[in-house]
Amino acid sequence: MNRRYRKTIIAGNWKMNMTASDTKKYAEEMKKLMTRAKWCETVLCIPSCNLSTAVRAFKDLRISIGAENLYYEEKGAYTGEISAAMLKDLGVKYVIVGHSERRQYFGETDRAVNKKVHAALAASINPIICVGESLEQREAGLTHDWIALQVKSALSGVAADKLRRCVIAYEPIWAIGTGKTATAEQAGEVCSFIRATIRSLYGARVARSVTIQYGGSMNPSNAAELLAQPDVDGGLIGGASLKPEQFVEIVRAANQG
Numbered sequence: 001m002n003r004r005y006r007k008t009i010i011a012g013n014w015k016m017n018m019t020a021s022d023t024k025k026y027a028e029e030m031k032k033l034m035t036r037a038k039w040c041e042t043v044l045c046i047p048s049c050n051l052s053t054a055v056r057a058f059k060d061l062r063i064s065i066g067a068e069n070l071y072y073e074e075k076g077a078y079t080g081e082i083s084a085a086m087l088k089d090l091g092v093k094y095v096i097v098g099h100s101e102r103r104q105y106f107g108e109t110d111r112a113v114n115k116k117v118h119a120a121l122a123a124s125i126n127p128i129i130c131v132g133e134s135l136e137q138r139e140a141g142l143t144h145d146w147i148a149l150q151v152k153s154a155l156s157g158v159a160a161d162k163l164r165r166c167v168i169a170y171e172p173i174w175a176i177g178t179g180k181t182a183t184a185e186q187a188g189e190v191c192s193f194i195r196a197t198i199r200s201l202y203g204a205r206v207a208r209s210v211t212i213q214y215g216g217s218m219n220p221s222n223a224a225e226l227l228a229q230p231d232v233d234g235g236l237i238g239g240a241s242l243k244p245e246q247f248v249e250i251v252r253a254a255n256q257g
């Protein structure tokens, strides 16, 4: 973390879990557990159908609400899709874009990710842009090339003054939901590489202002070590964000110091 230049952000990603009733219960639990966040911004990215419930339920806790996806067109005949303006109108502040599960199961391409980033920014929603390599790519020594490609295409055409509102989440695919966390050194190394990539595109001042998260089996016992890396400015947390007491522990780790 480097709190001087950029925000620390701990974000949960509930994926396809939790009903509206579960969401309210979770908020009640959090009211008992959560101490006021000193340094970090806390976000929960949740299923679209529960967003308005969550915006209301988490308001007093100062937890920002994020969506897990959006569609890039403004409006029209796109049955089942949800636009950035619709999310904004509900009070949504963040949106996950390009999660590896969406790339893998729903065919989300780098081009679609880039369009979604533009759509989110145009609606004043902060995109959390996910990038990450597979185990095969890592073993073949392709991690840097792949990550650079994903970062560059996601940010294509994004103006420098918008970068401060973009969050990059480094999520090695082999660490998501597997219980296999990247070591703090591995996570720190790739997050530094992401910052260097942004620096080569936008210069040092912009690069140091961007929040870069690590995601992939982050939990209360490894969070502090991961967050101690200078270029790891937060976490995107799946499994451990489903349990309020675990999520709060990670927020605590980000508030140390």
Ligand code: PGA
Pocket: 013, 171, 175, 176, 177, 178, 179, 215, 216, 217, 218, 236, 237, 238, 239, 240
């Ligand atoms: P995990 O998921 O923490 O369950 O590994 C992280 C993510 O997919 O964002």
